[in-house]
Structure formats: structure tokens, C-alpha cells
Amino acid sequence: MNHERSRALYDRALSVMPGGVNSSVRATIPYPVFIERGEGGHVIDADGNRYVDWVMGYGPLLYGHDVPESVTAAIQSAAADGPMYGAPTEVEVEHAEFLARHVPSVEQVRFVNSGTEATVSAVRLARGYTGRDKVVIMQGGYHGAQESTLVEGDADDPSPSTAGVPEEFAKHTLPVPFNDPEAAREVFEEHGEDIAAVLVEPILANMGIVMPVDGYHETLRELCDEHGSLLVFDEVITGFRVGGLSCAQGKFGVTPDVTTFGKIVGGGFPVGAIGGRAEIIESFTPSGDVFQAGTFSGHPVTMAAGKAYLEYAAEHDVYEHVNDLGRRLRKGITEICADQAPSYTVVGTDSLFKTIFTREGPARSDLGECCTAGCRQDPDCPRYEYCPKTGADVARAGTDRWERVFRQEMKERGILLTGNQFESQFVSYAHTDEDVEETLEAYKHAL
Structure with a gap:
């Protein structure tokens, strides 16, 4: 060539x-x-x-x-009506309703502009909701370009994995090996009262596609329930690709407190979303005190594309x-x-x-x-x-x-x-x- x-x-x-x-x-x-x-x-x-x-x-x-003709039509119609408004539109409500109907963990949704923005907001949400600072992540997991998860090492010695992240940020992050339930138990035994959330991809999908061993996610669910922490599934990659419309959480039968989305949920346009139980998601401003906002959040063209994308999947094979x-x-x-x-x-x-x-x-x-x-x-x-x-x-x-x-x-x-x-x-x-x-x-x- x-x-x-x-x-x-x-x-x-x-x-x-x-x-x-x-x-x-x-x-x-x-x-x-x-x-x-x-x-x-x-x-x-x-x-x-x-x-x-x-x-x-x-x-x-x-x-x-x-893309299917119905998706193309939805995109063209939304773009023809105007690029964006800085105000709510009906299509973002309809898209949120679709997610709430199909994904087990989702009662309410906040749309943002990327998977990274979704996970950044989810970490802030978990900290604000629980009043705690520490977050457990998986070694080899990826949650976007954010300071709280660009951390390597282990729970005893975490350190930034890139220049530009202060050491003070990394000390609040506790990396543990994926598929090691004993390591998860140990980190909760030592830090349980300070852990705001466990942030985990249902499948390590940026590290060679590593499936969970039997019972691993159930262990994380039990530990979070026992210690009052939030279980956050990062489904930016697996969402609406693994497990169909119910996502990986539906496939594995484990329901997190919060789920982050990206990629497919925007129909090929820039997107992110944070969904979960209403009492948790309502902690975002203006209904709560965890600040979150964005000029392009819920962009009407993206919402139209994402909604049509998923509706087509629901109606075809x-x-x-x-x-x-x-x-x-x-x-x-x-x-x-x-x-x-x-x-x-x-x-x-x-x-x-x-x-x-x-x-x-x-x-x-x-x-x-x-x-x-x-x-x-x-x-x-x-x-x-x-x-x-x-x-x-x-x-x-x-x-x-x-x-x-x-x-x-x-x-x-x-x-x-x-x-x-x-x-x-x-x-x-x-x-x-x-x-x-x-x-x-x-x-x-x-x-």
C-alpha cells in the first residue's frame, strides 16, 4: 500500500x-x-x-x-432547526426517558459532553453525596483524562501516572487489582469510612478486554452497601454495546448506584452521561449542591442522534x-x-x-x-x-x-x-x- x-x-x-x-x-x-x-x-x-x-x-x-435513515433524518432535522440554544429541548427529555426505561440503575440522567466529563462529574458527585474523599479504582482501568483516576501504584502507595497531577490529588485514590476480591476487602477494612465510591469498568475494556471472574462485581456491591459507599460502573465503552439495551450491568445482573456513559449514547457525536438513583443524581445543581454545568451539555443534535440510534436498536436485530x-x-x-x-x-x-x-x-x-x-x-x-x-x-x-x-x-x-x-x-x-x-x-x- x-x-x-x-x-x-x-x-x-x-x-x-x-x-x-x-x-x-x-x-x-x-x-x-x-x-x-x-x-x-x-x-x-x-x-x-x-x-x-x-x-x-x-x-x-x-x-x-x-447510519440508518431514521438516524440521518433525526440529525438533519435537529441541525436544520438551529445549532444549539443554551436552553432545554424536548429531545433531551425523551432521550433521558429512554435510558431510564432500559438501564437497570438509571432513574435520572445528567448529560455532558464526553466520557471523561461523565467520570469527572461522577467522582465529584460521589464525594459530594457521601461527604467522603477517597475513591477506589482498578489497576489497568481507564476512566478518562481526569486527575482523580490518572493514578498508579497500589492503595498503600498511590502516585500520579502522568505529569501535571499533584501528589496531593493521588493520595485520595486507592488502586486495587481487578478481579481480586481479597484486595477489595482489605482496602475497605483499612479505609472503608473514607471511601466515597468504587469506580470500575464492568469489563476492563481499555486494557485488553478482561472479563470479571465469577462473583467479583457482587463482592464490590456488598462492600459498598456495607460501608455506605457508592458503586459506580463506568459503561462509557460497554454501555449499549455489551448486554444490549440493559448494558453490561444487565448482562452481569449487578446494579450499580451510578453509571457513566459515552460513545454510543450520543450516536457518534460528542457525549457523556451520568445516570443513577434519583436521590443521588439530584445532588447535582440546581437541585443539589454538587456543581455541574456545561455550555454544550444536552446538545440538541447529539440528543437527536443518540435517541434515534438507540430507538433503531430497540426495533431491529x-x-x-x-x-x-x-x-x-x-x-x-x-x-x-x-x-x-x-x-x-x-x-x-x-x-x-x-x-x-x-x-x-x-x-x-x-x-x-x-x-x-x-x-x-x-x-x-x-x-x-x-x-x-x-x-x-x-x-x-x-x-x-x-x-x-x-x-x-x-x-x-x-x-x-x-x-x-x-x-x-x-x-x-x-x-x-x-x-x-x-x-x-x-x-x-x-x-
Whole structure:
């Protein structure tokens, strides 16, 4: 493939944007592919190269790049009426009502402008509602570019994970390993009276797609109830992608106190939302004393797009289609890895998929029918001791090989994957059986 124009655009971008990008994850090796347009489940870059697109905007594009006509009509109508008003509109009420009808934890919603803004507001809400300062997070979890969660280390020695975050901020954050119920119990035994919230992705979806072990979220729910803390599910990625309209909390049968949303809930436009029990969400101003506001919050075009997006999913077989393709992808990749890379771990659920370049474990041929379409954290699986259960497990995998060799080879074969081993990959309603077969064929050569 020829990438001369993408390279030239990147050279120009380096002069006017830090690192040549507006989001760090886009700075892929050796330089980013600059996209010109999307068509269904594909994108075409600035050099005219066509790719099967499994990035899907990092999650928002449930329908791919060609949305249903009803969504297009809703977007065009809202935009034609005026860009925005700084005042409430009926569509934001209708969108909030949809979320409250379908998501178990949601009684009220506050719309904002990004997943980061949603999690920032959720942390402030939890602290204001409980009168406490400390927040428990998962090592390897990601909750946006915010000071309270850009923290590494452990509960005994937390520290900022980036320059620009004061040490004083980090001391209020308690990182614990995902899937370690004993570590969660210990942190509550020591700090329970000071913990405002546990902030957790139902699935670690920015760290290789790590599923919860059986009973883990139930343990977090019990600990929060016992100590008067809030359980906050970050469903920015999993919301309306895992578990259908009831989201991951519906799939796992655990109801948090507060849920954060982004991506799909805005129909491909910038969005975030914080939903939960009415008595908690009403702590936001003006009904409560936790300040939260935004000029573009509840933007009418975004609300129209998000509402139409989810209504279409409610009326059609969207999740059946994307989940079936996701299962076929994971199953096919699992079979390929069994022959060519038996130590690797295929992960994902519903319409999420990824391959983690793990370095140890029994060969796929020794596993029988266990986890044939993605790691399920099954204790009876011979690979159970080796499959990734925490962010650290994923970080120890062959990250460099994934980024520098495998992804590059897949790109040259017309398959566009996310820029690193950690980010999820996404199936859309626009993807086809042919896209799956083309991807599996590329896998056979790239591995």
C-alpha cells in the first residue's frame, strides 16, 4: 500500500499539533493513517487505501459509517432547526426517558459532553453525596483524562501516572487489582469510612478486554452497601454495546448506584452521561449542591442522534447481528491461534474482540471446548491460571510485537485495528460475513 499522503499530512500536523494528533492514542507507529471518509464497515484513507475498519471510532459507531435513515433524518432535522440554544429541548427529555426505561440503575440522567466529563462529574458527585474523599479504582482501568483516576501504584502507595497531577490529588485514590476480591476487602477494612465510591469498568475494556471472574462485581456491591459507599460502573465503552439495551450491568445482573456513559449514547457525536438513583443524581445543581454545568451539555443534535440510534436498536436485530459476527470472529481467531500461536489469548464478548499476545499457557488443542469464542475466566479451563485477569497481566504480554509487527502487517492486508494491544476492537451493524472472512484470512498470514 502507498501511504505517502498520510505521511505528508502527519509531517504537517507535527508542526501545528503536539505529537501531530489531538488524542494520544492516535499517534500510531510509524505514523497515523489519515482517514478521508467511511463507508459502512470500511474506511478509505487519504491515499485511497480501503480497510475493513474494526476501530469504529473507538466504540461509538454501532452502525458503522452509514447510519440508518431514521438516524440521518433525526440529525438533519435537529441541525436544520438551529445549532444549539443554551436552553432545554424536548429531545433531551425523551432521550433521558429512554435510558431510564432500559438501564437497570438509571432513574435520572445528567448529560455532558464526553466520557471523561461523565467520570469527572461522577467522582465529584460521589464525594459530594457521601461527604467522603477517597475513591477506589482498578489497576489497568481507564476512566478518562481526569486527575482523580490518572493514578498508579497500589492503595498503600498511590502516585500520579502522568505529569501535571499533584501528589496531593493521588493520595485520595486507592488502586486495587481487578478481579481480586481479597484486595477489595482489605482496602475497605483499612479505609472503608473514607471511601466515597468504587469506580470500575464492568469489563476492563481499555486494557485488553478482561472479563470479571465469577462473583467479583457482587463482592464490590456488598462492600459498598456495607460501608455506605457508592458503586459506580463506568459503561462509557460497554454501555449499549455489551448486554444490549440493559448494558453490561444487565448482562452481569449487578446494579450499580451510578453509571457513566459515552460513545454510543450520543450516536457518534460528542457525549457523556451520568445516570443513577434519583436521590443521588439530584445532588447535582440546581437541585443539589454538587456543581455541574456545561455550555454544550444536552446538545440538541447529539440528543437527536443518540435517541434515534438507540430507538433503531430497540426495533431491529442489531445486537443479534453484531454479537453473532463478534462470536464468529473470536471463534475463528481462536482456531487460528491454536495452530499458529497457541500461547495467545483471544478475549472479548458481544461485539468486542481482541487478541492478547500472552506468553504462557497450555496449547489451544489441550483446552477442549473451553472458551472457544473468547476468554470467559472459567476456573475449569486449563488456561485459567495463565489468562489475563488484571491490567498487569495484559501489560506483561507482547505489546511491542502487537504494535510494531502484527498491526502493521494487518494494515498492509487491508485490516485496520486499534493502535495498541490494550484498546478494544468493535463490530458494527454494517460489517458483513465477508469482512469477517477477510479478517481471518489476514490473521493467518499476519500471525
